[in-house]
Amino acid sequence: xxxxxxxxxxxxxxxxxxxxxxxxxxxxxxxxxxxxxxxxxxxxxxxxxxxxxxxxxxxxxxxxxxxxxxxxxxxxxxxxxxxxxxxxxxxxxxxxxxxxxxxxxxxxxxxxxxx
Amino acid sequence: xxxxxxxxxxxxxxxxxxxxxxxxxxxxxxxxxxxxxxxxxxxxxxxxxxxxxxxxxxxxxxxxxxxxxxxxxxxxxxxxxxxxxxxxxxxxxxxxxxxxxxxxxxxxxxx
Numbered sequence: 765x766x767x768x769x770x771x772x773x774x775x776x777x778x779x780x781x782x783x784x785x786x787x788x789x790x791x792x793x794x795x796x797x798x799x800x801x802x803x804x805x806x807x808x809x810x811x812x813x814x815x816x817x818x819x820x821x822x823x824x825x826x827x828x829x830x831x832x833x834x835x836x837x838x839x840x841x842x843x844x845x846x847x848x849x850x851x852x853x854x855x856x857x858x859x860x861x862x863x864x865x866x867x868x869x870x871x872x873x874x875x876x877x878x879x
Numbered sequence: 880x881x882x883x884x885x886x887x888x889x890x891x892x893x894x895x896x897x898x899x900x901x902x903x904x905x906x907x908x909x910x911x912x913x914x915x916x917x918x919x920x921x922x923x924x925x926x927x928x929x930x931x932x933x934x935x936x937x938x939x940x941x942x943x944x945x946x947x948x949x950x951x952x953x954x955x956x957x958x959x960x961x962x963x964x965x966x967x968x969x970x971x972x973x974x975x976x977x978x979x980x981x982x983x984x985x986x987x988x989x990x
Contacts, residue, residue: 799979808881809916809924809967809981825976858923863979864971865914865929872923 766790768859768870775876776853782846782877786859786870793817793835793842797863800833800844802855803872810855814863815842849877882907882968882982889988890958898985900951900968906980908949912971915944915953917964924967928953955987963989 772784786798793815800812813823815833823831827846835842846853854877860866883901890896900907900915907913913931916924926935928944931951941956951970955962968982 808984809969811969811977811979811981814979822978864912865926865969867926867929867935869923869925 766868770859770870770873776849777879782849784844785841787841796861798842799860801858804855851877853877884982884985887986891990892958894958895956898953900982902949906970906972907951910971913951914969916967919964960989
């Protein structure tokens with residue numbers, strides 16, 4: 765049974781850096797693509813980027829170079845780092861397995877950007 | 880840019896409903912990588928259909944997908960009360976700046 769669990773601060777101040785971690789069980793992050801996706805309440809889903817261990821990452825250019833995604837195989841986790849956050853980054857953040865059709869998703873973690 | 884879905888759809892229990900997802904010749908029309916998700920309030924999306932027509936194990940056969948040109952469709956047959964949720968499509972868009980796009984979402988109401 766593949767399970768993903770996001771963790772991180774629920775609130776971040778404007779201009780600071782948001783760091784989220786996705787802990788994976790039941791699958792190795794050394795295989796598959798792993799993605800971050802977010803959703804502003806009441807809005808559609810937005811693909812943020814993916815990570816394929818040791819090979820490639822790709823990010824949504826709408827984030828203007830503020831995003832990076834990396835993995836830690838020793839912990840079977842992958843992480844999202846988003847710099848210079850603004851109120852527009854307030855959303856539910858999901859990690860998911862896969863890229864073209866993410867099949868397993870975490871429960872999501874709500875992030876609010878506020879001073 | 881986001882794929883276009885109707886904001887709402889509805890049907891009575893037992894009926895069938897079709898939800899459309901319109902893209903372009905560079906995403907939906909170009910690849911057989913359209914997926915559909917169901918999302919209940921406060922929950923993560925659940926994959927219902929991948930690669931246009933395929934169902935993950937555990938997804939009932941009442942859910943089916945198709946594609947014609949730049950438009951993909953999800954058909955929910957034999958509507959049940961628990962089908963009331965938001966539905967999103969997604970598509971691969973190639974090795975471009977934004978290789979993966981979601982639809983705008985459709986709120987399905989079971990009358």
